Amino acid sequence: MTRSPAGPLLVGVDLGSQSAKVAVHTADGRVVASGRRPLRAALTPRPGVVEHPDDDLVDALAAACRDAVAALSAAGGSTGDLVGLGLCGIRSTRALLRADGTLAAPVISWMDERASRPHDPAAAPADTAVVTASSGHLTRWLTGRAADSPAAYPVLWPLDLERWDWSTDDAVVAASGLRRDQLVDLVLPGAVLGAVTEVAAHATGLPAGLPVVATANDKAVEALGCGLAGPDQALVSLGTYVAPMLLGDAPLRPGEEEAAGAWTNLASVPGRYLLEGGGVRRGMWTVSWLRDLVGPGLLPGGAPEELEDVLNRAAAEVPVGADGLLAVLDWLAPAHEPWRRGAFVGFDGRHGAAHLYRAVLEGLALTVGGHLRTLVDGLDRDVRLVLLSGGGARSPLMRQVVADVTGLPVRVAVDDGSPAALGAAVCAAVGTGVHPGFDEAVAAMVAPGPSVQPDAAATRAYGEIGQTHADLRASLAPVLRRDDAPGQPR
Structure with a gap:
């Protein structure tokens, strides 16, 4: 008889360039339920511009979460056993948010020429209150808090790599095209960003109050889930x-x-x-x-x-x-x-x-x-x-x-599932105390897949x-x- 999945269960979110993948893992890294929704085709209204349509990132995430929750229920599991969610987004994207967290403009894809240049405040809508990465946008939607991991901001952002925090140099911030008040709060990987709100719970099927844990950019989270x-x-x-x-x-x-x-x-x-x-x-x-x-x-x-x-x-x-x-x-x-x-x-x-x-x-x-x-x-x-x-x-x-x-x-690196989703679940395991640290979590949750010789x-x-x-x-x-x-x- 197959044993029903029981807690503690950890949700790993991998929002990539082509789809949103959500996987529910046990404390030893097994995938017991998952959901996946493709992103819609990017918009290219003019050469060099590549944008995500509407609020496609949020829509795909919500739908993939609902699929994962349904799969968990079908497997005999319960959302009551979920203890944390690790959130990983597409790196090098840029989201311009109003004060209420809604999009002031379409999310800029990493394939957009603007993503390889500093933010241009003159081209941004006047009501842009926050400029963030895709994971910051999703965190704001899930938790109501404008926060993210410093590891979600490679290149062009005014980040101090030694301190893992925003630069204290005003000239560095100005060179990025941003104001300090437009930057999100930074939380280290493996620490809690906030909790799923009632509104987000209704849209995703996740329990309200579920801790959302900081991870990193998608390549870094993938490396963690691969056991590098x-x-x-x-x-x-x-x-x-x-x-x-x-x-x-x-x-x-x-x-x-x-x-x-x-x-x-x-x-x-x-x-x-x-x-x-x-x-x-x-x-x-x-x-x-x-x-x-x-x-x-x-x-x-x-x-x-x-x-x-x-x-x-x-x-x-x-x-x-x-x-x-x-x-x-x-x-x-x-x-x-x-x-x-x-x-x-x-x-x-x-x-x-x-x-x-x-x-x-x-x-x-x-x-x-x-x-x-x-x-x-x-x-x-x-x-x-x-x-x-x-x-x-x-x-x-x-x-x-x-x-x-x-x-x-x-x-x-892994024989089944998404390495980035697993890496996100590893971060969630650390942030919620399921495992005492990253090394212990990787040892418990990441298993090698098949190998070949040259x-x-x-x-x-x-x-x-x-x-x-x-x-x-x-x-x-x-x-x-x-x-x-x-x-x-x-």
Whole structure:
């Protein structure tokens, strides 16, 4: 007989770029109920602008919570056993709130050019009272309090990385385009932000009074839920944004940043840091795009998961290097290099849908593998294991390609569920006293998933292919950068 889930139960919220995921965990990390709701398609009213429609983040969160609560009830559990909720939002977003907590303007996506620049008060509505990240917006909606974790504010915000608090320098605050009175209260990860209000309880199905606990930005929470623990480990997050990360005990100094091609991100554990290398924008989004483009031709009427399985199996039969087909993944150009574009190069009569799919996976692995080498060499680290997380980690082929490209063993961080939701639940466990500290909570709640070893012959082949791939990216730059290049912004 299956035992009904009993308390203490911990809710982990992972609001990502494509969906809101809510998972209910036991004190040992098992997922006993979950809910997921996709976000609506982003609005792009003009070039460079990417916004979330209406209050989509709140709507998706509320619906996913209701689904999780219904699933918990169906499993024989009770919301009375819920003891805390860890809240994780999309990083590098920006929400402008009125004094009553409602949106003064659409939430600015991390893909929006404005997200890579300081806040522009001249362009903001006059009634903007608070400027915050997505998690700050959700905290305000859930608890009624304008508060958030300092680890939810990487880059561009006036944050003192050493103190884990807003800068005391008025010039730094002014340079961000913000006023001090527009900044939310900061609460360290693992501490309580507030409690679910009656209004939020009605919308979500969660019990009123449930403690809401601070976490960090989504990549940092994901690292916590993956169990990233030592200096000899790296984490590669295979999500919409793909990047390698290492743990650190101090922020990077300016010289280290340049050498490693990296920047400092606050971790989910106070006093710890994530040193993050270069990334790929729209990484796994590109894989999904290609799946939806060519998959129906292989499996008419198939669901996305079925199409992906078919393409993964077909691509696994394609030789290393996709028979000479190379993919450069630049499906979303950064604001400082708007001319960048993606490309497939090397087509001939052998190539079909499986080659395209494998080339995208390889292009992604080669790019992030290069960023990882730069990060490791620049910081003089001896990395012996790569942890994989995110949607791409579910693909056995992608796991093997990453192992072969890096020449390192690869382990999937968690075998089930969302690493970010688990990391958020870990924070909730600490904040509510279910576990005495982060190390104890991770030890109790985070279990490793399957691992793969690199194939020596494939690693040698990817060493040669990788140099060709890097040369191709460099060769494309002057062509795409020309004033008369197709698609060049005017």
